[in-house]
Structures are given as structure tokens and as C-alpha cells.
Amino acid sequence: MSEDLEWNAPVGSWASSAARRRNMQAIRSRDTKPEILIRRLVHAQGLRYRVSARPISDLRRTADMVFRPAKVAVFIDGCYWHGCPEHYVPPRTNPGYWSEKVLRNVQRDRDTDQRLKDAGWLALRFWEHEPSEICAQHIAATIAERRSGSRKP
Template identity: 45%
Template sequence: MSSIDDAVKRAIVSSRQPRDHDSRLRRVAARRHAGQGLGYLDRVAREREGAERRSRGLAPFGTVPATTSARMSAQKRTNTTPEMLLRKQLHAKGLRYRVNMPIPGLPRRRADITFTRAKLAVFVDGCFWHRCPTHATDPATRGEWWRQKLDGNVARDRETDEHLRRLGWSVLRFWEHEDMEQAARVVAAAVSRSDR
């Protein structure tokens, strides 16, 4: 009797499981798109391409020296000193805001400070990473790679500004070397204008 019950249970359980492999294939495709779980042939092709570039005296795509990678990883992305100074000034003026809020419609991009009711996004940009006209420098080592990286940052900033403006937001950007007390006055004026 129990063997019949077990057979019925197995039949019920197996009928609940999908018969096709579409869901598994979708998961594999998603991992591949994210760069995870590459198959053997994909890894071989990448290794071959890297070896070919090295033989011509070029660095493989997407590689940077370990010291540069460590230095870039150590850079703070949020709560930098200038950003904290601006937030302190804004809080002292009685303004309340959101920090590090995702930008709608743009994955992996965030505004440093946002006033959602006023639809105001505030960014505090680092002089090196965003190419300040006063303090921008071009690294000598791997100059072409850095030029492309930093130009890409600036282009992404412009794209973010345009996207927010299309959504009806105002955008304020300040350089890290600017006086944050003055920047707080500008932000406070913009918030009070939007309240009217």
C-alpha cells in the first residue's frame, strides 16, 4: 500500500515541475549576460583574445594594474568630506533631504542629495573624476585609458542631467573645492523657489 502512495506522491510532485527547460535556459542566459557562469568556449575565447593583445604589447581589455585597481576601489563613492559638509550646512538650515537616492529610469546612478518634493537633485563632483575645469589632471600612465574613463564620466553626468530635466527635475552640481556654505545657500534658495 505504501509503495502505491509513494508512486502517487512522486507523480504529483513531478507534475508540478516544469517539463521544458526554458526557465533554466533563461537563468543561464541571464548569468552569461551578467558575465557570470561563462562556458568553456567563452573562457577560451577571452583567454585567446587576451594572449593575442599581450603578444602585440597591449594590455587585455578591461584590465588595469593591481595597484590602480586597489586605489580606485578605495575611493569613497558616498559620504565624501565635501558632501558631508554640504549636508551638515543644509541640515543646519532646517532642510531635510534624501541621500544617495537612485535616479528613476537610470540603473546604477544615484544623486548625492535629493529633495523629492522640490524635485531637486544635488551632486558634489570630485575634481579628478569629473574633470573640473580648474583642477583636472590627466594621468601620464595609461593616458588613453584614463582619458576614455574620465570622458565617459563627464558624458554620463551630462546624460544624467538631461534625463532628470526631461522628468521635470532641477539639477545643481558643485565641485568638491567650492565653498559648501555658499553651495548650501544656493540649494536652500532653489528649494524655497520650488515651494512657491
């Protein structure tokens, strides 16, 4: 028999079927195509950074790129998971759960930005649909500005 016909959700599982569970497990939390492309472009400009690192050790959240000396944390946010105003489409399956999940993600993003700001860091956020070249240019310009000592509060 196929796995779908014998689906028994693990205790506490939110997955509605074996197929849904496999689909959700396949979604990457790091090293997405937009992240990799932006990292390559930034690296090609001679900038070095940490990947998927905590900007602040006591903050249990990771940034996609961390520039420690300049105190800049870069996040490449997925349109669905972070509620992009242009591309987010509410789910049709289990809408209560997923809409709440996305709302919590957005709230956590704002909290992360504030905590970084309070610690003297700058959080740069880009949507996955933004042109990678423009994102990389903005990152490089921000790092250059902060390294030169002309930091904006």
C-alpha cells in the same frame, strides 16, 4: 613574499598592480568629505533630503542629495572623476583608459542632467573644491524658490 611581488590581476581587471588596485578600491563613491560637509550645512538649515538616491526610479543613476517634493537632485562632483576645468590633470599612467573614463563620466553627467530636466527635475552640480557654505546657501535658496511655486524651467 609581499603581495606586490606576486600580483596576478583578476581576469578582466584594469588595475596595473596590487598597490594601484588597493588605491582605487579605497576611493569613495559616496559620503566624501565635501558631500558630508554640505549635507550638514543644508540639514542645519532645516532641510531634509534623501542621500545617494535615484531621483527617478527608472534612471539607474544616483544623486548625492535628493529633494523629492521640490524635484531637485544635487551632485557634488569630484574634480578628477568629472573633469573639472580648473583642476583636472590628465593621468600619466594608462592615460588612454583614464582619459576615456573621465570623458564618459562627463557625457553621462550631461545625459543625466537632460533626463532630469525632461522629467521636470532640476539638477544642481557643484565641484568638490567650491566653498561648502556657498553650495549649501545655493541649495537652500533653490529649494525655497521651488517650494514657493516660482519654478524656473
